[in-house]
Amino acid sequence: MTLEQVIKELDMHFSRIDAVLPELKSYLPLCESDFQEIEKIKTIDFFIYRFTKVQDRMGEKLFPIILKELQEYKSSMSLIDVLHKLEKLELLDSSDTWIDYRKLRDTLTHEYPDNEDEMIESIVLAIKVYENLKKIYAKILDRV
Secondary structure, eight states, X not given: OOHHHHHHHXXXXXXXXXXXXXXXXXXXXXXXXXXXXXXXXXXXXXXXXXXHHHXXXXXXXXXXXXXHHTTOOOTTOOHHHHHHHHHHTTSSSOHHHHHHHHHHHHHHHSOOTTOHHHHHHHHHHHHHHXXXXXXXXXXXXXXX
């Protein structure tokens, strides 16, 4: 996958999230009964799906490609190595924070019907994290 392809895909995911985010925010604060209303569930699921796509594509595709462009990438690098390198290059504020974002993504993708409070908490956090993902993405695009 080329840098241009990854950017095109990420731009699509960001724009689609931006289109539903006002509606999702209008549901805040979320409560358990919101998970009984199909229209709200559609919006929540859409946001979670696109959020995970953005987080995945940035970590798995964009970050290695950026490091290749900057001649800082080795094929033997693990994700944490990539994150540390991006942090050293000041393209990422904290590799630990990105790991936290990844854990949040994992929480969002595993539905636990008996723990809606945790899901609500994760969705609210994901809305905040989404804004940070946009900032990281913009910073990277500015740099390259």
